[in-house]
Amino acid sequence: MGRYVLRRLLQMVPVFVGTTFLIYALVWAVPGDPFEGKCGERDCPDAYVAMMRDRFNLDDPLLLQYWKYLVNLVQGDFGVTSSGVQVVDRIVTAFPVTLKLALVALLIEAVIGITAGVVSGLRNRGFLDSLVLVSTLFLISIPVFVTGYVVQLVFGLQLGWIAPTVTTPSFGNLIVPGFVLASLSMAYVARLSRASIAENRRADYVRTALAKGLPTRRVVGVHLLRNSLIPVITFLGTDLGAFLGGAIVTEGIFNVPGVGGLVFRSILTKDGAMVTGVVTVLVLVYLLMTLLVDLLYAVLDPRIRYD
Amino acid sequence: MLLEVEDLHVEFRTRDGVARVLNGVSYRVSAGETLAVLGESGSGKSVTAHAIMGILDTPPAFVTRGSVRFHGEELLSASAERRRSVRAEGVAMIFQDALSALNPVFTVGFQIEEQLRVRRGMSRAEARARAIELLDLVRIPAARQRVREYPHQFSGGMRQRAMIAMSLALDPEVLIADEPTTALDVTVQAQIMDLLAEIQRERQMGLVLITHDLGVVAEVADRIVVMYAGRIVEQADTVSLFRSPGHPYTAALMRSLPRLDSKGTALETIRGLPPSLLRIPSGCPFHPRCPRAEDVCVSDVPGAVRLGFGRTSACHFAEEVVGGFGG
Numbered sequence A: 001m002g003r004y005v006l007r008r009l010l011q012m013v014p015v016f017v018g019t020t021f022l023i024y025a026l027v028w029a030v031p032g033d034p035f036e037g038k039c040g041e042r043d044c045p046d047a048y049v050a051m052m053r054d055r056f057n058l059d060d061p062l063l064l065q066y067w068k069y070l071v072n073l074v075q076g077d078f079g080v081t082s083s084g085v086q087v088v089d090r091i092v093t094a095f096p097v098t099l100k101l102a103l104v105a106l107l108i109e110a111v112i113g114i115t116a117g118v119v120s121g122l123r124n125r126g127f128l129d130s131l132v133l134v135s136t137l138f139l140i141s142i143p144v145f146v147t148g149y150v151v152q153l154v155f156g157l158q159l160g161w162i163a164p165t166v167t168t169p170s171f172g173n174l175i176v177p178g179f180v181l182a183s184l185s186m187a188y189v190a191r192l193s194r195a196s197i198a199e200n201r202r203a204d205y206v207r208t209a210l211a212k213g214l215p216t217r218r219v220v221g222v223h224l225l226r227n228s229l230i231p232v233i234t235f236l237g238t239d240l241g242a243f244l245g246g247a248i249v250t251e252g253i254f255n256v257p258g259v260g261g262l263v264f265r266s267i268l269t270k271d272g273a274m275v276t277g278v279v280t281v282l283v284l285v286y287l288l289m290t291l292l293v294d295l296l297y298a299v300l301d302p303r304i305r306y307d
Numbered sequence B: 001m002l003l004e005v006e007d008l009h010v011e012f013r014t015r016d017g018v019a020r021v022l023n024g025v026s027y028r029v030s031a032g033e034t035l036a037v038l039g040e041s042g043s044g045k046s047v048t049a050h051a052i053m054g055i056l057d058t059p060p061a062f063v064t065r066g067s068v069r070f071h072g073e074e075l076l077s078a079s080a081e082r083r084r085s086v087r088a089e090g091v092a093m094i095f096q097d098a099l100s101a102l103n104p105v106f107t108v109g110f111q112i113e114e115q116l117r118v119r120r121g122m123s124r125a126e127a128r129a130r131a132i133e134l135l136d137l138v139r140i141p142a143a144r145q146r147v148r149e150y151p152h153q154f155s156g157g158m159r160q161r162a163m164i165a166m167s168l169a170l171d172p173e174v175l176i177a178d179e180p181t182t183a184l185d186v187t188v189q190a191q192i193m194d195l196l197a198e199i200q201r202e203r204q205m206g207l208v209l210i211t212h213d214l215g216v217v218a219e220v221a222d223r224i225v226v227m228y229a230g231r232i233v234e235q236a237d238t239v240s241l242f243r244s245p246g247h248p249y250t251a252a253l254m255r256s257l258p259r260l261d262s263k264g265t266a267l268e269t270i271r272g273l274p275p276s277l278l279r280i281p282s283g284c285p286f287h288p289r290c291p292r293a294e295d296v297c298v299s300d301v302p303g304a305v306r307l308g309f310g311r312t313s314a315c316h317f318a319e320e321v322v323g324g325f326g327g
């Protein structure tokens, strides 16, 4: 296992360099003036432009620029934005908020999705099964921004049950945005669990467990569930990685001060240093999550060995 | 009588129609006796076993008629709780393919121990000690270490041994072994059969041995039932049946299966295919394939003809067949 992890970590290096270089190039090497609009209506003074070009090494060849960026990065220096804010400071405040939102969404997704899927998978072709199939289809076919705005409008503005925007990102305040963020994946989790249960319930090992005279609740709760949930749990792991990548739409609608909003605003204000900084962190998080999911797989299914 | 099945009818209600899979199966096993169940694929051997255990998939399978009695107690109408308590403790079962029949994500030890903990209230440590004893009993080397391994870490023969150990955990009185050796290679098959026969003798269990292997049958079975299209077409003690089959199907089956003493003679296959259970032929269900069918076979269902003590054959011409006039 140790050697496998080491190999995977080494494999991440070129992927990390490749993706961050791509982002860097997209942000800094596209045609157009990177400092346009930074000085209000007027063009920026030459002295300011010169200072900025120097700060961001824009007069160096692209590869050299990137190299300098990378060297700073390795030392923990994410650079400063054009307005002089430390990029790393903003990431450190925004990331925990996104992490909280992601965990809330994951919990909602797992609890509701798995319950619905298991119940419908166990009694296929009943009323409950149809209910789950139709409601998940409904959720899958609505874009998240529609769900988000409708929930905000109905529960926030008309019924007044929740604050329409998140002022302080406590767990309680994040339940509704978490629900919106989770809605699509929840439907997928329900369907995945349903299919997995339906496939496994006729498995030979379930019949063996019955033949051993175990109570039904143990046959289902131990033997059937343990096997059926393997693909579901790995799906949840991948999903957590996606949630951590920032829920741009959901964070935008509910004004959650997380990573998604940070990227979004930075793109609008053409804040190159911030965009590259945040995306770099996200690439790293995503790569590590992928590794974690693969390791989780081996933990859940003893047949899988990484040696 | 330890275990009796009488006039058992099971149908599968499927999208294509009702498949009449069992059409009046009867057999009985007493303590210390080995009953072999023979028959082509699809003849209902496993379904009968599942119906006895009460582990049919319902739906689509439904028991529509008949009786399953354990020590004279009717099981088909017994409560779910009572049936459950008979499983593994009264009648245990081992399955054909141990790899798929064992749960891949739990250790072999766990799967033996859980019955002991759930059904006998043993502690983890007691159950572990007993599991190791059982693995020793079925001659798995280094049982103390292997108890912690997963089924995929066992070889085919070792897995089947582990299955046997698992089925013995609650000291059953009857063991149903559903083709316990077909998934294994020949040398291992013999070892597993020897082990089963030995355990059966020592514990004086009733053994229902579902198999295709006539050699095995000749060696270990006391009595034989032959199934065709969900019916028992012949039942007899092993010696008589091997001396002279009393049913044309049995005769054909014996010519189609390899035997040690038939080296050199070419094997015959039974012509035609087993009938569709959605539309079972009229009269004797074997008539489309029977070499000696006559008009009466198409119109009348043959009843069980007695051919001596404890021996019956469901053929209009049973006496002639057993007497050696064709078949």
Ligand SMILES: Nc1ncnc2c1ncn2[C@@H]1O[C@H](COP(=O)(O)OP(=O)(O)OP(=O)(O)O)[C@@H](O)[C@H]1O
Pocket: B012, B014, B019, B021, B039, B040, B041, B042, B043, B044, B045, B046, B047, B048, B057, B060, B277
């Ligand atoms: N779930 C099911 N749905 C429909 N038909 C079924 C189902 N399970 C079994 N059957 C039918 O029941 C019949 C008997 O099956 P069974 O498994 O008892 O045969 P078998 O004698 O054990 O054969 P084999 O030697 O291949 O194990 C088969 O014809 C099969 O088509």
Ligand code: SF4
Pocket: B247, B248, B249, B284, B285, B286, B287, B288, B290, B291, B292, B293, B294, B297, B302, B314, B315, B316, B317, B318
């Ligand atoms: S009853 Fe007729 S068809 Fe059936 S086995 Fe006997 S001879 Fe053949």
Ligand SMILES: [Mg+2]
Pocket: B045, B046, B047, B178
């Ligand atoms: Mg079978």
